[in-house]
Amino acid sequence: MSESTITALVSPEGSLEILSNHEVNRLKDKSEGGLYRLFRQCALAVLNTGVETDDCKALMEMHADFDVRLVPQPRGVKLELINAPAHAFVDGEMLRAIREHLFSVLRDIIYTHSIPETVPGFRRDNPDDITNLVFHILRNAGVLQAGRQPDMVVCWGGHSIGHSEYQYSKEIGHQLGLRGLSIITGCGPGAMKGPMKGATIGHAKQRVRNGRYVGITEPAIIGAEAPNPIVNELVIMPDIEKRLEAFIRCGHGVIVFPGGVGTAEEILYLLGILLHPDNADLPFPVIFTGRPENAEYFEMIDKFIRNALGDKAAEKYEIIIDDPVRVAQTMKKGMKEVETFRRAMQDAYYFNWMLKIDPVFQLPFDPNHATMRALELHRDQPVHLVAANLRKAFSGIVAGNVKENGIRQIQEKGPFEIAGDPTLIKPLEAMLEQFVAQNRMKLPGLQAYRPCYRIVSGAA
Template sequence: MSTDLIDAQVSPTGQFDILSKYEIHKLSHESRGPQHQTFRNCSLAVLNSGAHMDDGKELLETYADYDISVAPTERSVKLQVKNAPANAFVDGKMIRGIAEHLFAVLRDIIYVNSEITGDPRYDLVSAQGVTDAVFHILRNAGTFNRNRVPRLVVCWGGHSISSEEYDYTKEVGYEMALRHLDICTGCGPGAMKGPMKGATIGHAKQRDRHGQYLGITEPGIIAAEAPNAIVNQLVIMPDIEKRLEAFVRTGHGIVVFPGGAGTAEEILYLLGILLHEENREQPFPVIFTGPASAADYFIRIDQFITETLGEEARSRYQIIIDDPQEVARQMAAGIQEVRDHRKETGDAYYFNWQLKVSTEFQRPFAPTHENMHSLALHKDQEPYLLAANLRRAFSGIVSGNVKDEGIRIVEKHGPYELRGDPAIMRSIDALLESFVKQQRMKLPGKAYIPCYRISAG
């Protein structure tokens, strides 16, 4: 990784081409306000796209002198970056895709935050209020097209996967694009980049010039999963919970590739929602897939789900190993059912309003030692509520692994402690141990130091 530094002024793209005097003043003022640190960190992650660094704390320390500010002009604004990573530039000019992502950061961190925070239209305590905020952010980012039929496949999986697994994600993306399906991921490397890369070839062969490569991230994780170059629409949600809701509201089906704790969190979130009684009749294709070498990974995931959430949760997905064409065929068929259902019920193609997402899946979870210790990890509750608590446990582990704040908390106070029913604790422990053995908790070559400890009680 080059640590050469560059100062530059970046001209606006998209909706920032023409602004009112009020908007120019507001952006300039608020970019140096309470959101400045988040704005700075997210923009640095965008500029560092392509670098092999999955540690938010390490990134911030490497570029400690980096800064970004909004410079007003007569009709708009420009972004002034100082001590920026040189890999974001070619012959002294910022790469266009990175510049677009940089203005997406301005839009979502400063512009959208100022509209939603404190606005009585968005009651961020109620389920409907949170969903309305998620909708507003996605619409403001231009991700919706009311004339587009359902074709968006959300792909989840690890940012640190083997070359064989990465190649497999490309094959699946290629086969789905041949069937005119689009790709949405967490926008980073690994299983988030592979399907998009494969899809570019599939879309090109079908002369499909309108392929959507949607990346959805959030401030706490963006440093570990910086947007890859293929993302042509980047959205930064305020927190992990709104990011996850954005995935399930916009996506018409989900493919899960091998991953680690973050992928387990996403699976638990999805299954928790699908287990709610109001969602049981909703068509929503979910496929777990990987090459033959990843079969054991999915055996362990399947075993963990069955042991903790039961057979009903297991019935909401299918596992297809080493068959990209079958994955694409099954997903295309499943999305056709989604289209028929939306048409029959009158629901929007671009945003699933009918999906029930209860507040247990919307309230931001702060992974403090107290909150992690207090999680209700037992079966004396509805399965969807257990899924919500298991999701929070894995969210805390992700934070302790890669997020700057989480890493610092664990360094200061030691590992998180997870307590619950002995059987559930054994299942969690076995799953996490398998991730460690398969090097799915960090980039290969780095020794993994657990940020958690398991105890029954």
């Protein structure tokens, strides 16, 4: 039986009400250079908030008859949604959170594609231009708020987790909320939703009325991880690299819960940056945490990091098992250290300008069969490049697991091949096997997980 749908005219909710003729035409443009397909894909993902799926390609195919049209009005713009999922509505009215998210998508897609056209000399491969683009997107979305002391905790972890792990992430969020801290996640389900849900209760108990639940995503992943309804500030970054930079530029500390390849990608990105000599004295609290049964998981992660990046990388994080209060207290203490450092260096609280990010972590990586096979996974390079190339390997597996283009490539040409130094590849293969065994690759479905990668012998 097909899912019920609704056709409706929707007014803006707080993000963007006025568009130029040029912007309207680009959003209607269905050609390769137009924005119609991108906007339709992100809009459909938002309308499926709460749906348990992480297959972006299947989601698009399931709603092939969905359409979104811009309707100019004398006082602004409205959206006509044709064959929209009915669960986004209550008694014919769209849920307010979904309406907010829908117009956040419109705002960010328009803004992201207008900046390169309006800024003279803008280069997509220039590190300073990339960071400025991240800054302007976040500022335009209202995420960067002057006058607030450091309080933004980035929470990373798997979308495919069990009930007990979800409950633990919720308790961590509760303890953070009791201490007045706000949450940034990838905006989806699982370990991204749990901390936000817990923080809402902690904030309510402390009568925190300006609690922030920021969700940062990107077009290729939003269909697999639709925003959870607790998110009250949604931002769509252009790609995964700018999404990751946004996390650590506007966040003040990171908590990592158990996860799969996406979480491993985030860890390697963060550690690769923190290992840069220019960041040696920069305070940035990082905590890995989980339930008692997750102790072996973090032992595996720790062992992998020490083997790949060395013991110095392990000095950048603390592992705390089954102690939400200690996690929150440690993070609160870390926030004070960040505040003291930023004040002394006269750096902004709301955006970490001092953080040095090597261009290798900023330039977009396009995972395909050729680029995955060509990854330089060997030790004859600086440690931050080891981290960067391992990050790309995990990013490619994420694409093959849940992103529409990646899934399509795997269906057409078979699994991505990953090769390199056995001292790096063998531990990588062992960790991936554990992710599969623990159901951390994808949400459980009707069929067993089929790897989108193949480890091959010999260097690339």
